[in-house]
Amino acid sequence: MECDTLIIGAGIMGLSTAYHMKKRVPSKKILVIDKYAGPGQGNSAKSEGGFRNIFTSETNYLLADTSIDFFFHMENELGYNLKMESIGYLWLFSEEQYEKIRPAVEGLKDRGVELEVYTREEIEVKVPTLMTDFGDDEEAELLGLKNVDYGVFGKKCGSLDADALVRAYEAEFLKLGGEVKYNTEATELIVKPEMELGIPGEPFVWQEKVIAGAKTSDGEILADTTVVACGVWANQLMDPVGLDSFQRPKKRQLFAFKEPKLDPVMRTVGLNHENALPLMVLPTAGIFLKAELTEGSIWLGCADTIPRKFELEEDPQAEDDYYTNNIYHALVMYFGEFEDVRPMNSWAGQYSINSFDETPVIYGENGVIYVGCGSGSGIMKGDAIGRVADALWAGEAEAELHGGMKLPVANIGVKNRAVEREEFVI
Secondary structure: OEEEEEEEOOOHHHHHHHHHHHHHOOOOOEEEEOOOOOOOOOOHHHOOOEEOOOOOOHHHHHHHHHHHHHHHHHHHOOOOOOOOEOOOEEEEEOHHHHHHHHHHHHHHHHOOOOEEEEEHHHHHHHOOOOOOOOOOOHHHHHHOOOOOOEEEEEOOOEEOOHHHHHHHHHHHHHHOOOEEEOOOOEEEEEEEEOOOOOOOOOOOOOOOEEEEEEEEOOEEEEEEEEEEOOHHHHHHHHHHHOOOOOOEEEEEEEEEEOOHHHHHHHEOOOOOOOOEOOEEEOOOOOEEEEEEOOOOEEEEEEOOOOOOOEOOOOOOOOOHHHHHHHHHHHHHHHOHHHOOOOOOEEEEEEEEEOOOOOOOEEEEEOOEEEEEOOOOOOOOOHHHHHHHHHHHHOOOOEEEOOOOOEEEHHHHOOOOOOOOOOOOOO
16 A cells, blocks of 8 residues: 555544644545554543643643644534533642742743632632641651642633544544544554665665655555654654654553542632632642543542653553552542542553653654654644644644744754753643
8 A cells, every 4th residue: 555644643643643734735645544443542532631721831832722722613613522621720739849830830921821829728718628738737747748838720721522632633634535544553664765776685774764654464555754643652663763752651540430429529619610620730749630520520640750660551551559559548638528439430541751851742754754752741732733743744844833823843853952841740
């Protein structure tokens, strides 16, 4: 099989890239392949579906802010039910933590980001069930729990259905005449000499080489351009041919709760129109939770670092004791309603983490375009990422993001990378 552009990976990054490429040049044969049976079945659909434009990095802010606007456009103008819920994003800090982040918060305000900074007293009114001050509690001290002294609340933030979002991009791509092949696994990138001589053993060391497609479970697919957008699996394709994906996979787990005694936790005051629990990050251990309004439940996760190992897992599973013997002990101190409550469901996915600046990486080299390093926020930046990859494919120096903002393509490349390290990381 031959095509103009082969895109490996039908998650948010792959399908957004495919859609914007096909929209630019409808006559090009653009083919997306994925080893799973449908779109977003790798990690995209396993996301908690949060979106926010609260980023200290101006680049990350631009990627997320314009993508969020486009997602609302897809829902309001294009008619896709993405279950966009503007419930907000509340990041909680101890006084010591907030003083360290204060300059970044002031920078966000100066940039015009819609946010509020709340004191402990204001948070206690808005989130009545939250324990904010542990005083001389010996157990809290033993656990190393931090008081809640400040909250940073992002207004243009909330929750969406990640699976619905990926399927919307697939639908738009197919409307334009794009092609998708599922149950088709890319096993190896094909390396060929730029100028073939027909001599056995090519390519030789002295020949210029290009990536000319991929070997797959359904045979070879040759392409003028090959886009690797398969997230945590990128290393399996790129390492053997000497290309760097600049990412390492790490498991993340989510737990869902639906229990009447948690109803008070679900209710907040004056943070959003629904008076529902926003996406909330506790000041200890990277524990985060949110109300899932479509099912009346609470979703909870934890962004642990050390000693959570970097490891590719083909079918990651949530660890029951990770909640009951680990997260639970800190969580129940902040929200006593969780005492003796067990999750009704749990699942796991994997972050494709770029540890050096927590910002996506998009670059082109020798016939391949790499699109990756979502670092846990690839969903919420997905539209802009696709536009940058498309601009790189078209040979343009700048990508035009939704709403007309411009971003130099090289800024999130490798050789002339110019991004700011992100400080608001889960």
